[in-house]
Amino acid sequence: MTWTLSSCFVTLAILCLWRVEEGAEACSCSPAHPQQALCSSDVVIRAKVVGSRQIEVGNNIYGYPITQIQYDIKQLKMFKGPSEAIEAIYTASSSALCGVNLKTDGEEYLITGRLESDGKMHVTLCQFIEPWVALTPHQRKSLTERYEMGCECKITRCTSVPCTVSGPAECLWTDWLTETVVYGQQAKHYACIKRSDDSCAWYRGSAPPKKDFLDIEDP
Structure with a gap:
C-alpha cells in the first residue's frame, strides 16, 4: 500500500475523531517518546x-x-x-x-x-x-543506560510538514510522518542524546554513546 501525504492527514484526522468518541468527553494528550516519558x-x-x-x-x-x-x-x-x-x-x-x-x-x-x-x-x-x-531490546536497555543521558534534550513530535527544530538541543520525532504510526523506528530504536557541544542528536547503538559522539551510530 502506498501512503501519500494527503492520505496521512486523512488517517490522522480519523484517528483524532476516534479518540474523541472513544474517550467520550475529554481525555486528550499528545503521545510522548519513551525517553520523554522516563524523563518527565x-x-x-x-x-x-x-x-x-x-x-x-x-x-x-x-x-x-x-x-x-x-x-x-x-x-x-x-x-x-x-x-x-x-x-x-x-x-x-x-x-x-x-x-x-x-x-x-x-x-x-x-x-x-x-x-x-x-x-x-x-x-x-x-x-x-x-x-x-512489547518493548524492544533497545527500549529495555535505554531505561538504564541511555534515556537519562538525554533528559536535558527536547524531543519535538512532527505530524505534518513543514516541521523544524527550534534549537540545537532538540531532536525531531518523525515516526507518524514517515511511518503513519505513533511509535515507529525512532521510538523503538533511538534515543535523543546530548553531545559534548551541548547539541542533541538521535543515537542508535549497542553500547552507551561515546562522550563526544558526532553522528547517529548503528549496532
Missing part, C-alpha cells in the same frame, strides 16, 4: 499486575461517589522513583477521565507515572505504559 515521570517501574478493585475517593458536587481503580502490583524493578517499593497504582475509573485499563492476570508492564504527596503512584492514558514483552 516521578516513577518508572517494571511490575506485574496481580489484582484490581474499585475504591471511593470522595464525592462530587451532586453527592455521588468519585471512584478510582486500584491495581495491586508486584514490583519487579524500579528504574526511577522512591526508595520504597510500589505495591499499588491508582487510575481514574473511566477512560474518559484518562483511566488506564490493565490486565490483572499477571501481565508484566513498564509503567511510568507520577507520585502524589500521599506517596501513591497515579497513572493515566497520557503516560507511557506498555506490556514488557
Whole structure:
C-alpha cells in the first residue's frame, strides 16, 4: 500500500475523531517518546499486575461517589522513583477521565507515572505504559543506560510538514510522518542524546554513546 501525504492527514484526522468518541468527553494528550516519558515521570517501574478493585475517593458536587481503580502490583524493578517499593497504582475509573485499563492476570508492564504527596503512584492514558514483552531490546536497555543521558534534550513530535527544530538541543520525532504510526523506528530504536557541544542528536547503538559522539551510530 502506498501512503501519500494527503492520505496521512486523512488517517490522522480519523484517528483524532476516534479518540474523541472513544474517550467520550475529554481525555486528550499528545503521545510522548519513551525517553520523554522516563524523563518527565516521578516513577518508572517494571511490575506485574496481580489484582484490581474499585475504591471511593470522595464525592462530587451532586453527592455521588468519585471512584478510582486500584491495581495491586508486584514490583519487579524500579528504574526511577522512591526508595520504597510500589505495591499499588491508582487510575481514574473511566477512560474518559484518562483511566488506564490493565490486565490483572499477571501481565508484566513498564509503567511510568507520577507520585502524589500521599506517596501513591497515579497513572493515566497520557503516560507511557506498555506490556514488557512489547518493548524492544533497545527500549529495555535505554531505561538504564541511555534515556537519562538525554533528559536535558527536547524531543519535538512532527505530524505534518513543514516541521523544524527550534534549537540545537532538540531532536525531531518523525515516526507518524514517515511511518503513519505513533511509535515507529525512532521510538523503538533511538534515543535523543546530548553531545559534548551541548547539541542533541538521535543515537542508535549497542553500547552507551561515546562522550563526544558526532553522528547517529548503528549496532
